Amino acid sequence: MTATPDPALEAALDAFGPAEPAPDRAARKAHLEALEREMRSHAEAAAEAVAGDFGARPRPETLLTEVAMVIGAAQHARRHLRRWMRPERVVLPPHLWPSTARVDRVPLGRVGIIGPWNYPVQLALVPLVAAIAGGNRAILHPSEHTPRSAALIARIVERAIPDRARVLTGGADQARALAAAPLDGLFFTGSTATGRHIMAAAAQNLVPVVLELGGKSPAILRHDADIDAAARSIMAGKLLNAGQTCVAPDYAMVPREMLDRFVAALKTATEALYPDPAGPDYAAIARASDRDRLAALLDGLDPVPLMARPPAPPRMGAVAVIDPDPDHPLMREEIFGPILPVIPYDAPHEPRDFVAARPCPLALYVYGRDLAAARSEAEAIPAGGAVINEAVLHVGVQQLPFGGAGASGLGAYHGAEGFRAFTRPRSTMIARPSLARLVRPPYGRNVERILKSLIG
Incomplete structure (x- = not known):
């Protein structure tokens, strides 16, 4: 996959370039509320946009499979964000007592989302919900095959969370450039064949990917x-x-x-x-x-x-x-x-x-x-x-992880699994004087006893 420079992408990368502290839970909830509010207010516009892109698409079908899915994902994330963000307390082995440790889920950082055409609103904005819940900044590329829906997505995001996400509405070259960009994470929904190209492009920058593909x-x-x-x-x-x-x-x-x-x-x-x-x-x-x-x-x-x-x-x-x-x-x-x-x-x-x-x-x-x-x-x-x-x-069902394996995908999302897809575990240990200090040089009989207890 060959990427060509794209001014809109470069501007988005520059805007989200500097590292910044992760938003707290209150800020993330506010972002999710804003997305939900804008999706709700644009529900009928979404039905019209998708129908225009398809030539014919039943209004109830779009409201159910696109609009309601986005609103439901945002509501679910807001309700469960406290639990998802709660640090995991870790019980250390006895030789490290009284030291303590915890594991936090921290944002990946600057992430890309490449959406498909078949459910253009849902499959762009539900991953965005997960990215925002995870505390990330996102660059989103809806499918160029559904331009009315892409324009609607851009309007929703611009009104809801302009400081957390940017939408690119260019063609396939722009999507290829995003896949090859120096991001901290990349989420792609589409065909298995294209997914292979996406993964190869992301690998050049060692960008972790989630691939939601298809199959029989x-x-x-x-x-x-x-x-x-x-x-x-x-x-x-x-x-x-x-x-x-x-x-x-x-x-x-x-x-x-x-x-x-x-x-x-x-x-x-x-x-x-x-x-x-x-x-x-x-x-x-x-x-x-x-x-x-x-x-x-x-x-x-x-x-x-x-x-x-x-x-x-x-x-x-x-x-x-x-x-x-x-x-x-x-x-x-x-x-x-x-x-x-x-x-x-x-x-x-x-x-x-x-x-x-x-x-x-x-x-x-x-x-x-x-x-x-x-x-x-x-x-x-x-x-x-x-x-x-x-x-x-x-x-x-937001409570169920959704994803494939092998040719049908890599990684999963929806609900808590989406939050995990857009975060990574980071451990923090507070070290206090413990038996671990006894294994420093010069080694002697005490170290031999410790080794025997550890190895047998």
């Missing part, structure tokens, strides 16, 4: 699953934002004898959720390049339409693809659209083996009436997070 999140139906309920859950999660969601079910695995009933249930569920796919409740595919990419994924296949009346572009009708070749691009690439591969299986161990043989998914969904067995299945399969008998729901 499976939905696994066990033999005792409620087929109709599972189909409703999977399609609600799959078609949220028309599939442009990093934790959307990317494919489903179903016992072979349940395949026909499951496909029929998918159709019923989809038509119940979206009786009018051309209406205001169904989002558009935001980028023309993605519409072309999704169409190319279906070339040569025989997709099963799940909507009675497929909508016209920029929307795309939902389809299922039955038992695609495991090496087909549909099964190797993150789909990020309303296409659901459905893979039948015979033996109970096959879903576990299938998922484990591929890069770690960001999310895993297991459906079954026997909750203990479903949980056992979920625990045996690597994933960033798992949900039993539902899809996507966990992302909205």
Whole structure:
């Protein structure tokens, strides 16, 4: 990733250059309150901006998945900030008594946040909430693919916390320059391929990174699953934002004898959720390049339409693809659209083996009436997070860490985990006369006795 000089970035780096004392809890709460207030007052503007960027995005969907998420994150951080910031008292070993020690979580300092286009408001401002709770100063780059949303984010931040954060609204070159800047921390949300470039650029300055990436999140139906309920859950999660969601079910695995009933249930569920796919409740595919990419994924296949009346572009009708070749691009690439591969299986161990043989998914969904067995299945399969008998729901819970592993991400955030992502532990010890002084030279019998007690 080659970075080019950017005047706006250089100005932001200069403005946040000198080290300064970390803001106290009262100041951080005030910053979070200001962000929450501005997000609340710009709620309808956010719905309009995102809809304008996408071509069509349901207002309730934006208010729920973007605005409410930011407000909820800020409220949660304010409520728990005292506990998060509380120093950890450390019990020292006896030979150091009566010395004392503590561990504080201190800000990283000057951090960068690079947001994506699919949830442009939430995935820029929720990390910013965590950065502000951690006491940092942040340079934020929203996606250039959603310019209306980026302008709105800049207005919110400028009104709420201009002394703690700056927003850059340039293009991809500016994002590359931010990734290569001498920061104290970097947070990126986006594709796995771009995440590799971000990490390589940050490594030049030894900048610690959090990468929230994607992957192919499976939905696994066990033999005792409620087929109709599972189909409703999977399609609600799959078609949220028309599939442009990093934790959307990317494919489903179903016992072979349940395949026909499951496909029929998918159709019923989809038509119940979206009786009018051309209406205001169904989002558009935001980028023309993605519409072309999704169409190319279906070339040569025989997709099963799940909507009675497929909508016209920029929307795309939902389809299922039955038992695609495991090496087909549909099964190797993150789909990020309303296409659901459905893979039948015979033996109970096959879903576990299938998922484990591929890069770690960001999310895993297991459906079954026997909750203990479903949980056992979920625990045996690597994933960033798992949900039993539902899809996507966990992302909205601030008490749950959110992040991937391997190709689906590095590090986590939301709630306390976000605070930790934007802080580091620093130990402070107050040394008092102790037995430790006996190990100084010249060494003699006392040191030998101490060594024997320590080593055996």
